[in-house]
Amino acid sequence: MDSTTDKGKVCVRILLVDDEAAILRFLKTVLDSEEFCVYKAENGRLAIAAAAAVRPDLILLDLGLPDMDGIEVIKRIREWSNVPIIVLSVREREEDKVTALDAGADDYLTKPFGVGELLARIRAALRHALQQAPAPVYKIDDLEVDLIRRRVTLAGVEIQLTPTEYDLLRLLVTNAGKVLTHRQILRQIWGAGYIEQPHVLRVNISNLRHKIEKDSSRPRYIVTEMGVGYRLKADFPENVGTKANG
Amino acid sequence: MDSTTDKGKVCVRILLVDDEAAILRFLKTVLDSEEFCVYKAENGRLAIAAAAAVRPDLILLDLGLPDMDGIEVIKRIREWSNVPIIVLSVREREEDKVTALDAGADDYLTKPFGVGELLARIRAALRHALQQAPAPVYKIDDLEVDLIRRRVTLAGVEIQLTPTEYDLLRLLVTNAGKVLTHRQILRQIWGAGYIEQPHVLRVNISNLRHKIEKDSSRPRYIVTEMGVGYRLKADFPENVGTKANG
DNA sequence: GAATGTATCAAGAAGATATCAAGATACGAC
DNA sequence: GTCGTATCTTGATATCTTCTTGATACATTC
Numbered sequence: 001m002d003s004t005t006d007k008g009k010v011c012v013r014i015l016l017v018d019d020e021a022a023i024l025r026f027l028k029t030v031l032d033s034e035e036f037c038v039y040k041a042e043n044g045r046l047a048i049a050a051a052a053a054v055r056p057d058l059i060l061l062d063l064g065l066p067d068m069d070g071i072e073v074i075k076r077i078r079e080w081s082n083v084p085i086i087v088l089s090v091r092e093r094e095e096d097k098v099t100a101l102d103a104g105a106d107d108y109l110t111k112p113f114g115v116g117e118l119l120a121r122i123r124a125a126l127r128h129a130l131q132q133a134p135a136p137v138y139k140i141d142d143l144e145v146d147l148i149r150r151r152v153t154l155a156g157v158e159i160q161l162t163p164t165e166y167d168l169l170r171l172l173v174t175n176a177g178k179v180l181t182h183r184q185i186l187r188q189i190w191g192a193g194y195i196e197q198p199h200v201l202r203v204n205i206s207n208l209r210h211k212i213e214k215d216s217s218r219p220r221y222i223v224t225e226m227g228v229g230y231r232l233k234a235d236f237p238e239n240v241g242t243k244a245n246g
Numbered sequence: 247m248d249s250t251t252d253k254g255k256v257c258v259r260i261l262l263v264d265d266e267a268a269i270l271r272f273l274k275t276v277l278d279s280e281e282f283c284v285y286k287a288e289n290g291r292l293a294i295a296a297a298a299a300v301r302p303d304l305i306l307l308d309l310g311l312p313d314m315d316g317i318e319v320i321k322r323i324r325e326w327s328n329v330p331i332i333v334l335s336v337r338e339r340e341e342d343k344v345t346a347l348d349a350g351a352d353d354y355l356t357k358p359f360g361v362g363e364l365l366a367r368i369r370a371a372l373r374h375a376l377q378q379a380p381a382p383v384y385k386i387d388d389l390e391v392d393l394i395r396r397r398v399t400l401a402g403v404e405i406q407l408t409p410t411e412y413d414l415l416r417l418l419v420t421n422a423g424k425v426l427t428h429r430q431i432l433r434q435i436w437g438a439g440y441i442e443q444p445h446v447l448r449v450n451i452s453n454l455r456h457k458i459e460k461d462s463s464r465p466r467y468i469v470t471e472m473g474v475g476y477r478l479k480a481d482f483p484e485n486v487g488t489k490a491n492g
Numbered sequence: 493g494a495a496t497g498t499a500t501c502a503a504g505a506a507g508a509t510a511t512c513a514a515g516a517t518a519c520g521a522c
Numbered sequence: 523g524t525c526g527t528a529t530c531t532t533g534a535t536a537t538c539t540t541c542t543t544g545a546t547a548c549a550t551t552c
Contacts, residue, residue: 101366114340120347163473
């Protein structure tokens with residue numbers, strides 16, 4: 001269920017769109033070895049659906065698709081997304097390149113192309129995307145947690161947290177609204193060996209409260225669920241988690 | 247600085263870097279007819295100077311320059327600017343393309359190319375540029391870092407930094423506000439082989455602090471993020487990379 | 493009011509960071 | 523080429539933060 005909580009392990013997702021199985025296989029091998037997460041689509045309809053579902057960081061698109069023209073795919077995706085799209089095509093007429101680029105493609109490679117050049121162009125395209133990365137900020141009343149910048153502010157004032165305290169708060173924040181049992185938290189933060197030692201958790205919750213709660217004896221954010229665990233109050237249950245339904 | 251919107255007349259500035267007069271003339275004609283404002287440079291030194299002075303919205307760069315290699319020009323400009331750079335070159339070896347793209351070029355066209363394709367790729371590159379507006383000089387409190395002139399001043403007094411110290415500060419400055427992990431910094435400055443040696447980083451941070459901090463034991467600029475890395479304090483509390491526009 | 497679970501405080505241990513200084517290396521001047 | 527300077531690297535040590543643990547006070551439930 002919580003696939004997103006893998007200790008900050010990030011994987012750049014690439015959506016591969018091509019109808020030739022051989023090319024798909026070949027490219028998947030190449031991209032896998034570069035530690036990309038590869039998703040595949042064999043036609044335009046699936047490509048558009050996958051772009052919406054997977055939310056890839058980059059799309060490699062062949063123009064010759066069985067069900068619809070690649071240009072149309074670009075236009076449809078551009079209606080709602082700025083994900084980098086690199087076109088891979090056998091069409092080498094200048095007119096085709098111009099049409100694809102003006103439809104919203106970011107780059108255009110003519111087959112056959114070198115693997116090295118493809119990877120370099122992927123890196124270049126990803127550079128662009130990184131610069132406009134939106135920072136998901138969790139906000140509950142006066143409390144703001146910026147997971148990318150690793151910063152916590154209370155009414156605009158920055159709060160200094162120790163590494164463990166930050167990990168703990170991050171776990172609570174990414175599960176805002178849900179109750180986390182002692183055992184769940186202990187396993188996630190301290191490891192399976194600490195499941196039977198709730199004391200260390202209580203001490204850290206206490207320290208954390210003293211830093212983010214105005215009156216730590218009457219906590220507004222970190223609520224104790226007697227006999228069960230802890231829960232972070234969620235103000236915007238629908239808005240908070242940027243990951244759509246996990 | 248002179249903005250792009252002088253008296254309502256919007257002019258996209260393009261810097262043309264090539265040593266062949268014929269090509270310069272030809273491209274200027276093409277670009278003029280598209281209502282671009284064209285600036286020219288005939289060698290690498292002039293190109294870097296013009297990039298700083300003119301602040302073009304896009305650079306078309308030939309790799310074969312008389313005074314220095316085009317790759318070097320890309321790297322030097324990338325130290326302080328994210329302006330889109332499209333390489334135009336006769337070199338069609340894959341290795342050349344990869345080197346240029348990884349040095350920071352946004353696109354690579356092999357001569358001879360079609361004018362239509364060039365214009366389409368210019369339009370695509372300009373689309374990206376709309377979202378990013380980098381700060382050429384970083385300023386916070388008394389500290390000023392001029393990435394163009396490679397100069398650091400503290401309350402107006404120039405500070406002498408070693409090459410490593412400058413690289414380190416530049417990395418922090420271009421990511422002001424964000425936390426950079428030890429590993430990120432080590433990989434960027436010293437290379438992947440040093441990722442497991444945080445000592446060299448600590449020594450250099452210490453030296454840097456002694457030069458730019460008044461009280462190095464209570465740093466105002468370079469903040470330690472315990473257990474994580476370092477962060478340069480940003481004067482904007484909010485997102486730094488979002489379209490500052492002058 | 494007793495039993496169970498929870499919160500707080502404080503001190504030693506463990507770990508991470510900062511600093512100093514000496515040897516090694518690279519670079520420019522002569 | 524040799525010297526002198528600046529820079530980089532490496533090692534040892536000092537300083538500080540954070541973690542862990544134990545004792546004790548508080549709260550809730552029955």
